[in-house]
Amino acid sequence: MEISLIVLVVVVVTALAFDFTNGFHDTANAVATSIATGALQPRTAVLLAGVLNLVGAFLSVEVAKTISGGLVDETQITPTVIFAGLVGAILWNLMTWLLGLPSSSSHALIGGLIGATVVASGVDAVKFAGIVGKVLLPAVLSPLVAGLVALAATYLAYRITARGAVGTVRRGFKAGQVVSSSMVALAHGTNDAQKTMGVITLALITAGALPANAGPPFWVIVSAGLAIGLGTYVGGWRIIQTLGMRVSAIESGQGFASGVSTATVILTSSHLGFPLSTTQVATGSIFGAGAARGPASVHWGLAGQVAIAWLLTLPAAAVVGAVAALVADTGPVGTIVVALVLIGVAGGIYAASRRRPVTADNLDELPVPPPPVDLVA
């Protein structure tokens, strides 16, 4: 009894750690373009996004859903499987953050859970058809849809405002960017904080601490909201730099159009029951808005790197989740060993990041500058 309580505590703490990485990994989705155009100061932007993520965690009245629904056989899930899945997701989030690549935190979590489930219960417990329909296909289509919306919106924005006064137009678009960034941050808090609440609640249920079908207790809602809000506030500056400054030299009109595209696609898809990854939608929007001022103004090589990261997210997190499950399945000692290894590797990744630190103060120092803008557009 005593020992399973220790395991449960480790699972809850790990889930909150994942929530934290989820926050700072995804800050860029909401604020990268606003920071790039100067619509918001960097620290103001992450504070705004952090607070709105926290608020978003409390807003939704929907009971937190389990992320694994339809992907793995849920009767086979144990606290150990959840723990191992979280370890895979956290490590992948940290690796991609180190490289400054935007990748889906949800896909990392799904991958980690799949890997851990395979080890614990065999391949039969994984529903591969669900993975194609819920993960692979949306991963291909969401950046295309978002990119198309942003492309069309940016093109029209430039056509229409060509007859306006330059200063008025720029100030107006920047104000619009603040609104669209806020909407994305709020929607992110609602969706992604719910995932962690669902994971913790699931762990509590499988451990027998909560009755089946219970909603998340209040302390779970508060701690999940705080973890994601704090993560967002800390700011994944490396990814902000990639999306805001390396993809293309974004102007306020493009930033506004991409923000509106991101917010619209996310809200439409989650409302119509075809949820898409916030990260992939935001990334697609920024590439689309960049391409509207001429394809040559976009750093397409970066798109290739991002696409590879997206392809690898699920399998890589699955492998780490599987290894973690192998060790953690040996008992509480194994779980603690995995937790210690996680802390060690995370510390190593953080140490590696200090070799080329990216902060709110040096965002403009790009490793590779974006291509010059093609003025024909």
Add this chain to the structure above:
Amino acid sequence: MTINWGALALVAVVSLAVGVLVVVLVSLALVGLSAREPDAGGEAAEGTPTTGRLSPVVGTAAAAVCLLGAAAIVLYGLFLIVS
């Protein structure tokens, strides 16, 4: 394996329509607000002087209507997040 292509197509079409509408409304509003500035217009060079010049009152009124429309869509988005 069933993929809900209908839902996906709907997401794409609705997103495109709403996203473009919001950006167009705000862009039009900004053109309207530009009429309030004394030396507004990069219009002169393009050579349609009669239609290009909005009076400040008309411009402001048009901007207000456009921004109200955009604000209504944003509020509906907020409603979707909360509900």
